Amino acid sequence: MELARHSQFYLILGVLIAVIRLGYAEPFFYFKRIVFDDTFLRLYDKGLKRWRNALFTLSSISVLLFALMLTALSAQVEWLNFNVLTALVGLTALLLLKYAVRRLLAFAHHARGFFDTAQVYAQSYFAYAGVMAFILGVTLDLYPELNHIILWILGGLVIGLQTKCYYGVINQLLRRKPENLLLFIFYLCALEIAPVVVVYTLSI
């Protein structure tokens, strides 16, 4: 029953990704290459706002996918304890909070343009990680016994993409506004790394 319900969700999400790919062929073409080529990010950042809907939908799909995967993994991994509701609410709250903090810091330190770029990078890479995780999610749904391997791959994927994302942001920064580098490093440590370190320290 559990498997069948998740399979239906994955089917719907798969169809949604396919629809976006067909409906937004050009942005999706660039989107799927963001790890190797930053055309999508450059064009989007320069105001190609008609891609906004596509990116927003892909981000939402990512939230749903990660929520499903975390719930499935929690049933099998001792130290994880998500259900669909906590995963959905937690992920959404975390993303909104990070977005809000980025905006606030941008205003507070007169670095709005730069943090807008950081937001585009963060959102795009998050959406990309979700699409990449789709196959992992389907595999987990079909072969739950592979949970440990999938958890490691998922962790590696998220950390790898996050690193690439912030590497891209720092490169942009060095090119456009090097004076904000320190502020961005502070932001990274305070909001991206430190909470993970604190929770890791408090976890068993």
Add this chain to the structure above:
Amino acid sequence: MKSLPRSFWIIASVVLIINGIQASFTELLQDEAYYWYYAQKLEWGYFDHPPFVAFLALASRLLKNELGLRVLSVVLNLASYVLVFLSLNKQTRQKQQFNFWLILLSLPLINLYGFLTLPDTGTLFFASLFIYGYKAFLKDKPRAALLLGLAMAGLMYSKYTGVLLILATIASNLSLLRNPKAWLAVGISLALFAPHLGWLYTHDFITLKFHFSERPNHAYDFLNFTGLYLVNAIALFGLFAYAIFKALFQAPSQEKFSRGLVFMAAGVLLFFFLSSFEKKSQLQWLLPACYPALILLLERINKTAVYAFVQPLATMSLLLLFGLRMLLIAPQWSPIKLETHGVSKWAKQVASQASTSVVAFKDSYQKASLYAFYTRRPALSFNTLGYRPNAYDFDARWATLEGNPLTLIDDKAKTFTRIEHFQHVSAQYFESFNDVLKLNLSDSQKLYAAVLDEYKNPIALIRIKTDINGKVLELSAQEEPLKNATSIRIGVQNEDHPVRLISLTSFHP
């Protein structure tokens, strides 16, 4: 105190109530349980820390639950907030009261230490008293030397690193060395600290030795040592990190009090930055830098870019920290199992499986303390030769167990071993192999040495040779790795027991 506005006390009361509730409903951290164990027998010193943390846990003797262990910390933390507020200039106090609370409670560790009983809780309180006392001292107020003396002794009674604040203050104002009142303060603090110095002397300075040379370490690794330190130094101030570091650099250097605060914050941060090249840094070690940095930021907050955004930034921080606080008390909502989750349940489960009234946990002073706290049954830490000594090695209950049954619990391996006739050998100080030669062993006892690497981690376990009468042979007759070792620890094996550590410090054979 009369100068504090009513609104200040209202907010302070709300904070006190929230921290009190949190303290009651959050199960113990492993280290807190260890300090509860300290408090069961008050001493002037303990193996791993000076004694103030045991005093903090003292109320737990009357109120036998989490709140009892933490109530003094909750009150003391609030007192430290008051002292920090009083250390601000009058104008800042009048205009920035709300921002004071917002920024203070947005600092992640200040928030968490508002209800936890740990050595740094005392450090925070005495740091605030020290700052308040120093300001009074500079204004030549009566009794300022007494306050300073009390604060300095308290800092040292809480954690030895408290000395950093004292040294930094002297470095910022060398004229203190010529000031008789400053020397009076030093005299008072030394007089108050003398009992602990006496304890250290009679215990071979074991606490200092442990922190300076005995604590197991690892080879340098940038990410885990210096890299982690850099993250910690920013995490300490949360979303206000950038503004606080900027304030540190822009503080007026000609004014003695400001300069003192800059030296205090920078001194702590710099010391641990340098120490990060030698050992792994922990976030809470940087706590003494919090209050001086906070005061510096608040004194010039209206001149900073962040001024207009204090409220939304603090709201974000408080939301994050509120989330973390909720996760600490509500395992059912937490996506990850945290240290405070299911502790009492675990203790009761273990108790139901133990076949003796007294249990010993293999290599876990924390688990032994948690078990004892939640079950109110006696528990000890059985330290094997691969582990490190701790306060349980001084526990007088070991001797009373001689010949009695004992359940040895290995919590990692989830095994329960019943030892029918426990045999006790007291832990002691060894200075050289000659001290090992003096040991009197019974027929059934075997002696081992753990050869330690330069980081005090065991690399080999070697049986120490004895003659047919059980007398230990000279070092020259022992195996090569033992003869060539730079430092070793000694352990004894009694019949069916694992090899138990009996040397309180490592030594060169």
